[in-house]
Amino acid sequence: MKGKFIVFEGCEGAGKSTQMRLLSEYMTAKGISHILTREPGGSDISESIRRIILDGKNSDMTDECEALLYAAARAQHLADTVEPALLRGETVLCDRYIFSSFAYQGYGRGLSLSFLEEINAFALKKFMPDIVLFLDIPSENAFERKHGADPDDRMEQAGSAFHARVYHGYKELLRLYPQMTAVDCSGTKYETSAKIAALLEERGLIGR
Numbered sequence: 001m002k003g004k005f006i007v008f009e010g011c012e013g014a015g016k017s018t019q020m021r022l023l024s025e026y027m028t029a030k031g032i033s034h035i036l037t038r039e040p041g042g043s044d045i046s047e048s049i050r051r052i053i054l055d056g057k058n059s060d061m062t063d064e065c066e067a068l069l070y071a072a073a074r075a076q077h078l079a080d081t082v083e084p085a086l087l088r089g090e091t092v093l094c095d096r097y098i099f100s101s102f103a104y105q106g107y108g109r110g111l112s113l114s115f116l117e118e119i120n121a122f123a124l125k126k127f128m129p130d131i132v133l134f135l136d137i138p139s140e141n142a143f144e145r146k147h148g149a150d151p152d153d154r155m156e157q158a159g160s161a162f163h164a165r166v167y168h169g170y171k172e173l174l175r176l177y178p179q180m181t182a183v184d185c186s187g188t189k190y191e192t193s194a195k196i197a198a199l200l201e202e203r204g205l206i207g208r
């Protein structure tokens with residue numbers, strides 16, 4: 001693949017979209033062509049699947065159905081959006097990827113990691129990111145930042161114990177997946193953004 005694939009992960013309210021926007025501005029100023037996209041979603045069909053997954057009315061959805069829908073949205077998003085951009089030589093900045101499935105459906109819901117690895121291996125074929133930036137802020141602080149959970153969002157309504165398991169799950173994943181790097185987010189959003197840009201430059205993922 002010609003382009004670089006950069007993934008942002010973290011708990012709700014960790015500041016992924018803000019950091020992606022700041023990185024995008026930095027890359028635009030440097031003339032680095034890139035796209036911003038997200039999971040679940042990032043293409044027409046995947047955005048439709050997203051609405052089904054997150055719809056607060058779908059409270060009866062089984063954990064298995066949820067995991068398969070995330071993987072289905074992922075397969076379509078890769079084909080429609082990620083692969084074409086990488087082939088064009090553009091850098092892809094993606095909000096969430098398989099690590100969200102491992103953290104939320106695995107550590108959060110309690111599904112086995114081997115089941116999740118299996119369905120996701122089928123969905124994603126060869127697409128592994130060049131780096132996964134985990135924005136490290138505990139779930140309780142992250143929810144405070146965004147002023148509580150959204151009542152219409154099924155995942156945000158899963159409760160504080162669920163989100164604490166997700167955060168600790170990410171910490172485990174950092175040990176299991178060498179592509180994952182934790183970014184300390186205790187400073188201002190500009191300090192975090194400068195750390196991210198420096199890290200990506202150091203790794204040769206964005207030009208100097």
Ligand code: TYD
Pocket residue numbers: 011012013016038039040070095096097098099100101102104105155156
């Ligand atoms: P999103 O709006 O992206 O949440 P946030 O803005 O907080 O990142 O909604 C995505 C939700 O879906 C979020 O609660 C995390 C969850 N999710 C999973 O549970 N598994 C997955 O594989 C993915 C991609 C997301």
